[in-house]
Amino acid sequence: MRALLFQTYERISASYWFLPSVMAPFAALLAFVLIQVDLRLPPDFYGHSAFLFAAQPDGARAVLSAIGGSMIGVAGTVFSVTMATVVFASGSYGPRLLTNFMNDRGNQVTLGVFVATFVYSMLVLRSVRDAAEGAALFVPNTAVFGAIILALGSIAVLIYFIHHVPSNIHISNVIAGIAHALLDEIGDRFPKDIGEGADDTLTQAHLPDGLNKGLDERTAGTVAILAARSGYAQVIDDVSLMKIAKERDIVIRLSCQPGSFVHPGLVLFTVWPARKVDDDLHDALLATVALGNARTPAQDILFLFDELVEIAGRALSPGVNDPFTAVTCIDWLSAAFSELAGRRTPGAFRMDDDGVPRIIVEPHGFAEYLDHAFGRLRQYAARDRIAGARFIEALTSVVGACGRRIDIESLRQQKAALLALAAEELPEPSFRPIAEAAERFDRAAAQAAARRL
Known part of the structure; x- marks a missing residue:
């Protein structure tokens, strides 16, 4: 409800x-x-x-x-x-x-x-x-x-x-509005999530294999709750979900995210133990997910990334050819990832007030968000000298905010992928500024990695 x-x-x-x-x-x-x-x-x-x-x-x-x-x-x-x-x-x-x-x-x-x-x-x-x-x-x-x-x-x-x-x-105000919503969402979501975070390595040992390894639900004693109709998951009521799990003394694996498209037959939840699942629990769990005809930015952080990528992609299309609008989107994306790099990714296991594992989610980390945004924008930026160079400069600006070597490595992979694609798409004179930006990235990444040894 x-x-x-x-x-x-x-x-x-x-x-x-x-x-x-x-x-x-x-x-x-x-x-x-x-x-x-x-x-x-x-x-x-x-x-x-x-x-x-x-x-x-x-x-x-x-x-x-x-x-x-x-x-x-x-x-x-x-x-x-x-x-x-x-x-x-x-x-x-x-x-x-x-x-x-x-x-x-x-x-x-x-x-x-x-x-x-x-x-x-x-x-x-x-x-x-x-x-x-x-x-x-x-x-x-x-x-x-x-x-x-x-x-x-x-x-x-x-x-x-x-x-x-x-x-x-005004396009700058449109982009800034989306970016501020994205920054607010990052601030609200990380590290806080559903319930209290737990150490995955400690919690996983106490859960059935069907929940953490994806085994057959019948052998693991779990039951899959399937979607009853089609649509985009616009709202997931995490508070009610945790309340249900605690009152029924069950463990729930959430198989969808806000913005996911679901249809009848698709698994929304996996519940353990199976003996506690009845029609009332089935209906209560389905009521925690509100479906709609379109994605919305209310809980869907990927939707905000997609909006910035879409604006940048349209700006770099041959019919528009406006690289500076794309540069504005890339600048705000760098601000978002600089904010995200300094935050802890929540674990997959969510605990109730008593410290009991109740909900298993599939959280996205820095690398997943980076590939979702910069990875999708790469094919557009690689064909433009200005956008391509700014793409790598944005990655360089994020390096300084990274507190983990694995995040720096994710940035390095995005840089290498754009560099390879730009080398194929652009002639040598246009490619040179991108290569020079890549060299500056390598120096900044090496210095950041050395500080974290």
Whole structure:
């Protein structure tokens, strides 16, 4: 249930309807409150001020009609501009970046402010009465003044929106936004993960072979929990998973990661011992994984790497030929791996509060992430002199942050692979800067390795 709630929250956060739907009722409530205030104030409360006092109902109607009509017109324009921005981003940067623009609070708040001002103005307009058929004349002066304040605020929001849209689609800001989300995710995930980490060598000896060696579930006394439908794993509820494992006194092996595509027949969990698996446990485990039609950045750190790689790959395509955008992506990737290199990779075994192994995961380490990002970008960077040289310079900048020789070796493998591919793709004059960058990498790697002896 928690996984479904979190997935619903993420979907609402990426929608354009939620904030306007929330702000409109609040505007209606504000209109009702201010009208009630005006009903209780004496007619001469504001004196003879021309600014606060609408002497005639026609004047109040004119003001409210002008504000309401202009707000709904501007709201339509804002929506059109927002949709044009989303289409431009999808075509220029890649369709997977649509989620980033849909999550933008600036666009959502702007649309909500104009809708709320329109709703407020219409409700206040309805309360204005002429002195006819025995009814007393009523002009809600306070509420009309509130509409003017909201209109001025809407103008300020419009000015912000005009600045926000071009700033939001600037490629440097797009890349920086993805990179900051990636850095935050690295900070949150490493070394903390599901439960408390454990020493793999000590814990593995206490687990059945089917869980840590992949043997036949029947001989190991384990049961495989299969996916019931198809989709991408958008949310995995680690808290509920640990709670289930502790309450049922079982060990669970998690066979999927956020962002993995699953389908009926694919193993999601392997549970030991088999005798404790029943229909309730089966359903409870499946409920900890929320599936969707697309990957999202909520828990999927690889998705953030993929977005940067996609932007860089598109920039280096022959139709675009923009190596400096690719260099910006490579720069931020180097920042991410410098942060990742200084952190401990969580172990595969997760412990509960009592120190009992409950969950087995398949964590990715520095080498896996490096190959996922730089490995996929290598084929594009090897064909461009500027991007290729910056590729190796980025690896060199990460060397200094590495605290383990194995991480330095992973960087050296990526350097060698790019160097070999660039030697095939580029003529000698274009290849020379990449070779010189590789020599600088070798010197930096040798010095870093010597410091860690």
